Amino acid sequence: MLKNMKKSTRSNIITYAMVIVAYIVMQTLVSTGSVTNLIQGLLVPLCAYSILAVSLNLTVGILGELSLGHAGFMCVGAFVSAAFSKINATSIENDLLRFIIAIIIAAVCAGIVGILIGIPVLRLKGDYLAIVTLAFGEIIKNVMNVIYLGVDSKGIHFCITKASDLNMESDGKIIINGATGITGTPHSSNFTIGVILLLITLFIVLNLINSRSGRAIMAIRDNSIAAESIGIDLTKYKMLAFSISAMLAGVAGALYSHNLSTLAATSKNFGYNMSIMILVFVVLGGIGNIRGSIIAAIILTLLPELLRAVNDYRMLIYAILLIALMLFNSSPAGINFREKYGIGRLLHKNGPDLSETAGTQRAHHVEGAGKKGV
Amino acid sequence: MDFLTHLINGISLGSIYAIIALGYTMVYGIAKMLNFAHGDVIMIGSYVVFITVSTMGFPTILGIVIAMAICTVLGMTIEKVAYSPLRNATPLAVLITAIGVSYLLQNIALLVFGANPKSFKSVVPFEPLVLADGQLVITGVSIVAIITGVIIMVALTLFVNKTKAGCAMKAVSEDRGAAQLMGINVNGTISMTFAIGSALAAIAGVLLCSAYPTLTPYTGSMPGIKAFTAAVFGGIGSIPGAMIGGLLLGIIEILGKAYISSQLADAIVFAVLIIVLLVKPTGILGKPINEKV
Numbered sequence A: 001m002l003k004n005m006k007k008s009t010r011s012n013i014i015t016y017a018m019v020i021v022a023y024i025v026m027q028t029l030v031s032t033g034s035v036t037n038l039i040q041g042l043l044v045p046l047c048a049y050s051i052l053a054v055s056l057n058l059t060v061g062i063l064g065e066l067s068l069g070h071a072g073f074m075c076v077g078a079f080v081s082a083a084f085s086k087i088n089a090t091s092i093e094n095d096l097l098r099f100i101i102a103i104i105i106a107a108v109c110a111g112i113v114g115i116l117i118g119i120p121v122l123r124l125k126g127d128y129l130a131i132v133t134l135a136f137g138e139i140i141k142n143v144m145n146v147i148y149l150g151v152d153s154k155g156i157h158f159c160i161t162k163a164s165d166l167n168m169e170s171d172g173k174i175i176i177n178g179a180t181g182i183t184g185t186p187h188s189s190n191f192t193i194g195v196i197l198l199l200i201t202l203f204i205v206l207n208l209i210n211s212r213s214g215r216a217i218m219a220i221r222d223n224s225i226a227a228e229s230i231g232i233d234l235t236k237y238k239m240l241a242f243s244i245s246a247m248l249a250g251v252a253g254a255l256y257s258h259n260l261s262t263l264a265a266t267s268k269n270f271g272y273n274m275s276i277m278i279l280v281f282v283v284l285g286g287i288g289n290i291r292g293s294i295i296a297a298i299i300l301t302l303l304p305e306l307l308r309a310v311n312d313y314r315m316l317i318y319a320i321l322l323i324a325l326m327l328f329n330s331s332p333a334g335i336n337f338r339e340k341y342g343i344g345r346l347l348h349k350n351g352p353d354l355s356e357t358a359g360t361q362r363a364h365h366v367e368g369a370g371k372k373g374v
Numbered sequence B: 001m002d003f004l005t006h007l008i009n010g011i012s013l014g015s016i017y018a019i020i021a022l023g024y025t026m027v028y029g030i031a032k033m034l035n036f037a038h039g040d041v042i043m044i045g046s047y048v049v050f051i052t053v054s055t056m057g058f059p060t061i062l063g064i065v066i067a068m069a070i071c072t073v074l075g076m077t078i079e080k081v082a083y084s085p086l087r088n089a090t091p092l093a094v095l096i097t098a099i100g101v102s103y104l105l106q107n108i109a110l111l112v113f114g115a116n117p118k119s120f121k122s123v124v125p126f127e128p129l130v131l132a133d134g135q136l137v138i139t140g141v142s143i144v145a146i147i148t149g150v151i152i153m154v155a156l157t158l159f160v161n162k163t164k165a166g167c168a169m170k171a172v173s174e175d176r177g178a179a180q181l182m183g184i185n186v187n188g189t190i191s192m193t194f195a196i197g198s199a200l201a202a203i204a205g206v207l208l209c210s211a212y213p214t215l216t217p218y219t220g221s222m223p224g225i226k227a228f229t230a231a232v233f234g235g236i237g238s239i240p241g242a243m244i245g246g247l248l249l250g251i252i253e254i255l256g257k258a259y260i261s262s263q264l265a266d267a268i269v270f271a272v273l274i275i276v277l278l279v280k281p282t283g284i285l286g287k288p289i290n291e292k293v
Helices: A007-031 A037-063 A070-087 A095-121 A127-144 A191-209 A212-222 A224-229 A234-257 A272-285 A290-306 A308-330 A332-341 A343-347 A355-368 B002-031 B038-055 B060-086 B091-113 B140-162 B164-174 B176-181 B186-211 B221-234 B239-259 B265-279
Strands: A148-152 A155-159 A173-177 B129-131 B136-138
Touching: A007 A037, A007 A191, A007 A290, A037 A070, A037 A191, A037 A212, A037 A234, A037 A272, A037 A290, A070 A095, A070 A127, A070 A173, A070 A234, A070 A272, A095 A127, A095 A234, A095 B265, A127 A272, A127 B091, A127 B221, A127 B265, A191 A212, A191 A234, A191 A290, A212 A224, A212 A234, A224 A234, A272 A290, A272 A308, A272 B091, A290 A308, A308 A332, A308 B060, A308 B091, A332 B060, B002 B038, B002 B136, B002 B140, B002 B164, B002 B186, B002 B221, B002 B239, B038 B060, B038 B091, B038 B186, B038 B221, B060 B091, B060 B186, B091 B221, B140 B164, B140 B186, B140 B239, B164 B176, B164 B186, B176 B186, B186 B221, B221 B239, B221 B265, B239 B265
Parallel strands: none
Antiparallel strands: A148 A155, A148 A173, B129 B136
C-alpha cells in the first residue's frame, strides 16, 4: 500500500507512525513501571521541545531564515496560558476544557506577537534577521520580568512597577508577580495531551509544507528574487511561515508551563540559551527535515539524563556537535568526504557513478568562487 | 550634575562597546560573517588577566599583553578551524557555526573556571577624579576607557588607510575575488583581521571587568551582542561608525537605566537596534548595498 503513495505522503505517514509508536512504547513502559521517575518527569518537556523543534524548523529549514528568538514566543504562550488557567482555576471546573482554552489562547497570543514581530523583522534577512529575533526574544523575556498582574472582585489589575502598585481590593490575588513569575499553575498537562499536541503540530506543519503555500515558501528560501519575479507575494508567505511557527511555539509554551508549579522568565528557560538549544535540535535533526527534529529532540533530551556522568559536558557536546555538523555538511572537505564514503554512495553502488565528477566539479567551483552569493 | 555623571558613565561604557564593536565591524566587513564568538573571546581575555594579575601576581601590563597574545592566537585558531572551511558556504551554516563556537568557549570556561563569579580587581590604578565639590566623580576606569577608545580608533583608522596591510583589508572587504586576482593573500588578510579584532577584545575585556567587576563564563555574551548592536547602529564595516555607535549605545543604556527602568535597560538597547534597522538598515555611516540578480 505504501508503495503506491506519493513520496511525501509516505514520508508523512512514517513520521506520524513514529510518534504514535514511540507513545505506545513509552506508555507501556510507564504502566509496567520500568521507567524511572526522572524519565517520566521528562516526558512532557520532551513533547514541548519536539513541538518547538518542529516549529523552529518551519522558520529555519522551510523559510530559510535563522530565528534566535524562538524561546520568546514560547515565553508568551507559557505566561498567557498560565495566567489564564490561574485566573479561571475556580470558574472553569473542567480541567481539560480549561487547558484546551488556555492552549488556544496561548497559540493566538503567540501568533499575534509573531505577526507584530514579523512585520519589522521579515524586512531584513540573514545575519540582521538573526540578531533582531535574538533582540526580540530578550525584550520579551525582560518585559515578562517586570509585569505585575493581579485579579480581585473589581477585575484585572496590571502594572509594571511593583506588586503594591496594583491597588487591589483586599480579596485580590496576584497572578504574575514580576520576576518571581507565576506560582501555582494548575498541573494540567500530561504525556497524552503532549503527544496529541505534537501530532497536531506535525499535521499543520507537514500539510503546510506540501501545500501550494509551502512550495511558495520554499521558493522564497531558494531564491527570493526569482520567487518574486514569478509573482509570489514575499511578505505574505514569509509572514505565514513565521506566524505559524510562533503560534506553535506558543502551544509548546502552554504545555511547558502547565507542567511546572513555578514559572519565571529566567535566561535558562526562556532566554537565548533555550533558543540555541532548540536550534541544536533542528540542526542535528537536519535543517528542513521535520522527522529529524523530533528524533534529535528526543535523543538530546533523554541521552544526558540517561548518562548522568556526562551531564556536566552536555552543553559542551552540543557546541561541538553544532560546529562539527556544519563543517561536515557545508565545507568542501566535508562534502567531498560524504560524496566518497557517504551512505548515499554506498546505497547506490550499482547506479551510475556520478559522485567522482560531482566532487571535482564542486572543488573547482570552490577554488574559483571568490564572489559567491553577491 | 546627576545627568552629567550618567553621561560620563555612558561615554565610558560606550567606549568599551566601541572597542568591542570595532572587532565585530572589521570581521563583518571582511569575512561577511557575524562572529558570535567575539563576546566570548572578551571573556577569555578577562579570565587570562584575572589569573595572571590577581592570582599569579604578574604586573598589570604584562597580564594584559599575555591576554592579548592568547586572544590573538585564539581568534586566529577559531578562524582557521571553524570559519575558513566554510568560506563559500551558506550564511546560515556560517552563523550556526559561529554560535557553536561561542557556546563552546562559554562551556569550556564553565568547566575550567567554574560557574562561581570571580570578583575582578580593577587594573586601573588611578584615583577617581572629583570635580565640582564632590558632586561629579569620574572613575579612573572611565577616563582610561575613553582615552583607550580614542587611541585605538585613531590607530586603526591610520592602519587601514595608510599601511599596505590595511589597504589589503579594504580591498578584500570591497571584492574578495578581485583582491585575490590582484595578488592579495585573502586568507592571510582575513586571519589578520581576526587577530586584530581578538587583541582588541582582550583590551575591551579588561576595561569591561574593571568597570563591572564580576567575571563569569557568560560575562562576554551580552556585551558582545550589544556591541554588535553598536556596530550595526554606526553602520557595519565602518570604523568611525563603530565608535559613534558604541558611544551612543553606551549613553542610551546608562540614561535608560537611570531615568526609565533599570530592569528594562537591555530591552531599551535592543529596541534601539530594531528601530535603527527599520529606519536606516545601513546604520549611521554605512553605505547602501544593492542586491544583484
